[in-house]
Amino acid sequence: MAQDPEREPEGEEGQPDEGSVDPSAALDMITLFSSGAIDAELEAGNIHNLLQASGIQSVIVGASVIPVFEFQVQVPREDLEKARRLVEEARAAGPEAAAEAEAASEEDPQ
Numbered sequence: 001m002a003q004d005p006e007r008e009p010e011g012e013e014g015q016p017d018e019g020s021v022d023p024s025a026a027l028d029m030i031t032l033f034s035s036g037a038i039d040a041e042l043e044a045g046n047i048h049n050l051l052q053a054s055g056i057q058s059v060i061v062g063a064s065v066i067p068v069f070e071f072q073v074q075v076p077r078e079d080l081e082k083a084r085r086l087v088e089e090a091r092a093a094g095p096e097a098a099a100e101a102e103a104a105s106e107e108d109p110q
Contacts, residue, residue, distance in 0.1 A: 025077060027076050027077065027078065028076070028077045029059060029074040029075065029076060029077075030074060030075060030076070030077050030080050031072050031073070031074050032047070032051075032058070032072075032073050032074065032075050032080065032083050032084065032087070033047050033071075033072060033073040033087070034070055034071070034072045034073075035070055035071060036068075036069070036070035036071075040062070040070060040071040041062060041064060041071050043071075044060050044062065044071040044072065044073050045060065047073045047087055048060050048073055050086060050087065050090055051073070051075065051083055051086065051087075054086050056075055056079045056082060056083050056086070057075065057076060057079070058073050058074065058075045058083070059073070059074045059075075060072070060073055061073075061074060
């Protein structure tokens, strides 16, 4: 079987093949953010964008068509602490920091 955990990697020097599956728990998706508030979808999107811009992969779980369920942002277990720090820093900096960063990105670099 292609994803058989009992099968040994077939790459050179014990390295897994490019198409193999990493069975480690470090890549398990863990919930970083969860909310059922009216603005949960917007906040989940903002957190997802922040993480993506910082090089942390994340997934939004939730459906706009069924707004009674909560929205979640999930990250790999190995990135959970770094993601928490980024979100806390962004919340502490507040909207003023976001406006400053946006303005700086729009300035002409001449």
